[in-house]
Amino acid sequence: MATRNPRFLSDLTAFDLREGGFQTAVLPVGATEFHGDHLPFSTDTIAATAIAERLAQELDGALVLPSLAYGMSLHMMNWPWSLSLRPETLTRVVVDIAESLLAYGITRLLVVSAHDGNPPCIENAARELNDRHGMVVAIFGGWQGLSQRLLAGEWAIDQDHGGQSEMSMTLYAAPHLARPDLAFDLPQQQFDYPVEVRGSFSNVVPHGFSGTPTKGSAEEGAAIIEALAEHVGAFLKNLEANGWTNGSWMSGITIREGERDPRAKAGSRRPAAGSGEL
Numbered sequence: 552m553a554t555r556n557p558r559f560l561s562d563l564t565a566f567d568l569r570e571g572g573f574q575t576a577v578l579p580v581g582a583t584e585f586h587g588d589h590l591p592f593s594t595d596t597i598a599a600t601a602i603a604e605r606l607a608q609e610l611d612g613a614l615v616l617p618s619l620a621y622g623m624s625l626h627m628m629n630w631p632w633s634l635s636l637r638p639e640t641l642t643r644v645v646v647d648i649a650e651s652l653l654a655y656g657i658t659r660l661l662v663v664s665a666h667d668g669n670p671p672c673i674e675n676a677a678r679e680l681n682d683r684h685g686m687v688v689a690i691f692g693g694w695q696g697l698s699q700r701l702l703a704g705e706w707a708i709d710q711d712h713g714g715q716s717e718m719s720m721t722l723y724a725a726p727h728l729a730r731p732d733l734a735f736d737l738p739q740q741q742f743d744y745p746v747e748v749r750g751s752f753s754n755v756v757p758h759g760f761s762g763t764p765t766k767g768s769a770e771e772g773a774a775i776i777e778a779l780a781e782h783v784g785a786f787l788k789n790l791e792a793n794g795w796t797n798g799s800w801m802s803g804i805t806i807r808e809g810e811r812d813p814r815a816k817a818g819s820r821r822p823a824a825g826s827g828e829l
């Protein structure tokens with residue numbers, strides 16, 4: 552039987568939030584797009600939600616928001632049933648959600664994306680929210696590339712679309728939706744190039760997926776989640792300890808009180824960074 556998660560806004564009632572709210576929220580952003588015959592259209596949303604839920608455990612009392620199941624998937628539209636937001640729509644959706652949260656005292660937002668088309672749109676939202684409200688928006692994306700580095704020598708993590716590691720993540724987080732019985736293997740996609748050329752994914756992988764989904768496993772998915780939790784979790788704890796400033800990872804530089812935002816000193820109409828004023 553499904554259980555209620557006290558960190559998920561979608562699971563709570565007003566009663567649960569009456570005694571006090573949250574200062575930090577986590578927004579999972581996925582996609583609805585083609586992943587071959589062997590993985591569901593929700594593959595990226597499943598991954599974003601699983602990673603967000605695990606990272607929220609590393610943050611002290613963060614609220615996990617309902618997952619955004621649509622992303623910027625214009626490069627996937629050559630395959631049927633992929634659904635895409637325009638880049639500017641995704642940016643506006645993130646801004647709208649974040650501005651709603653400000654009214655309830657949430658000034659710190661971690662956005663967890665599991666789809667490559669999303670981060671540029673989220674970054675635009677993050678810069679706007681910080682400039683306008685002093686809200687701090689941290690963005691986590693690229694779970695495949697990071698876990699590939701973290702687990703090198705232990706697991707053969709790939710960066711393929713619809714490949715081994717997305718199969719592993721789905722077998723771990725939503726096994727009832729994976730169809731390993733329909734999987735077959737293709738060459739892995741190569742990512743070692745110095746210049747990004749943006750266009751339809753059909754120019755990259757004619758089948759709409761690549762890699763070796765038949766080699767995916769729930770055990771690999773669990774290893775990915777734990778490696779991300781340990782590595783990203785350590786960073787998030789440091790971020791919290793430093794009051795969620797974008798200088799959190801710089802050592803040896805101390806910002807003295809009053810030096811943090813020169814605009815506040817100058818009496819600008821803009822609120823000081825991190826003040827959370829609307």
Ligand SMILES: [Zn+2]
Binds near residue numbers: 586594595665666717
């Ligand atoms: Zn995917």
